[in-house]
Amino acid sequence: MPSMAERILAAHAVEGPREPGPGDVVTARVDMVLMNDVTALLAIKVLRETGAEALVDCRRVPGVIVFDHYAPAPTARIAWNHRVMRLFARERGCRLYDVGEGIMHQLAVEQLVEPGMLVVGADSHTITYGAVGVFATGVGSTEAAYALATGRLWFRVPAPLYYRLTGRLPGMVTGKDLVLSLLGELGGSGAIYRSVEFTGDTGSLPVSDRLTVANMMVEAGAKTAFFPVDAVARAWLEERGVAPRPEWKTLQPEPEPGDEVREVELDRVEPMLARPSAPFNTAPVAEEEGVEVDMVFIGSCTNGRLEDLEAAARILRGRRVHPSTRLIVTPASKKVYMEALRRGLIETLLEAGAVVTPPGCGACFGAHMGVAGDDEVVVSTSNRNFPGRMGSPKARVYLASPYTAAATAVTGRITDPRSLSPSLR
Secondary structure, eight states, X not given: OOOHHHXXXXXXXXXXXSSOOTTOEEEEXXXXXXXXXXXXXXXXXXXXXTTOGGGOOTTTSOEEEEOOTTOSOOSHXXXXXXXXXXXXXXXXXXXXXXTTSBOHHHHIIIIXXXXXXXXXXXXXXXXXXXXXXXXXXXXXXXXXXXXXXXXXXXEEOOEEEEEEEESOOOTTOOHHXXXXXHHHHHTTTTTTTXXXXXXXXXXXXXXXXXXHHHHHGGGGTOSEEEOOOOHHHHHHHXXXXXXXXXXXXXXXXXXXXXXXXXXEEGGGOOOEEEOTTOTXXXXXXXXXXXXXXXXXXXXXXXXXXXXXXXXXXXXXXXXXXXXXXXXXXXXXXXXXXXXXXXXXXXXXXXXXXXXXXXXXXXXGGTSSSSOBXXXXXXXXXXXXXXXXXXXXXXXXXXXXXXXXXHHHHHHSBOOOGGGSOOOOO
16 A cells, blocks of 8 residues: 555645655645744745735635744743734734743644644654644745745655564553654664655554654654554544544555565563753663753753643652752643643642743743853753754764653763652552
8 A cells, every 4th residue: 555645645645646655746635734933934025025925814825823932932032022923913814822831843743733634844853743644744924935925845755664563562651752762763864855654563652652753753853754544543633623534544555575574572672761962862871871961951842742741740759859959840831831730730840949930932942041151061841952952062972761850850861761760659
């Protein structure tokens, strides 16, 4: 059977081969265009300079702008940029998520996208939505502007790369550990322009883990990434209020003879981290234990979900953040924040000594709400640790799961979370 990427592109194609295969180029109808407060401004500039702004009608081509990278605005200049985008959204009928609503990618999966859609976003981590059966990919601001004006965009059909999963992840091992182990094998280019599709024992992975894995496949160069729309995904979508559709049954990765299929034994995955300064520079946490850490960040579109805050709270309940380490926690959306409040997670984090910020990208982007200084060591649950990503280019950033991050915050050193029993209080 054709890959999930091929099937969704074929269903949306308006020009090109009737049954497109890997390498073919199609022009396809897009279901939605998303932009954030970094990329939307450039798209608006392009639309105005080319005279195409009048073509934008978000009732015809759904367009979404989210203030997440600079939210709330840290400077007067950013506040003015937000004003420009607010006015554009109002005039063109675009849906606007203003300051405090959360991260674009979290809001998309919470409220906007459904399996089988073709979605582009002016942010590389748009790929996240493939966890719920969406062909989602990042584009540049110029491409986003074109898609917003015309409702179409060209795509080269990606070749599939399949991962067959067996078993289930051990305790205190998460999707973040899984994806870091995969990136260690793939490197930064092992999935260039591929559609990475997961099959096998996916039922043991909750949607929160699938979102994390899909999100970080772009760090190996993937064009898009998919999990099947199985019983777990359907239940998650129905909780969101999305009624199931018959065509969802076809959204299952099914490798054909000759396709590249890699095997992954989930039972063998252990707590992992990415060393400075690349997401694919990975190693077991045990190899870096004892490194002193100045700052821990729990949040981002990779690990700012409710399940991530619950994992951190399990470690931190009844404990205190180490006096030499600061812990910053940023929920991925207002919905996550409010549910964490209702469950007492925010209180647990605050009692432990964490700083909890408004929803958004926060420290991940290195713009405000917790930047790292020269020579500081950071453990972050985000998706990138390039030099300067979280502040000073001289900072050293490790990537890890919420369990590992919380355990590190308690001890002040990189710590395997399995060495700290979760509090039963």
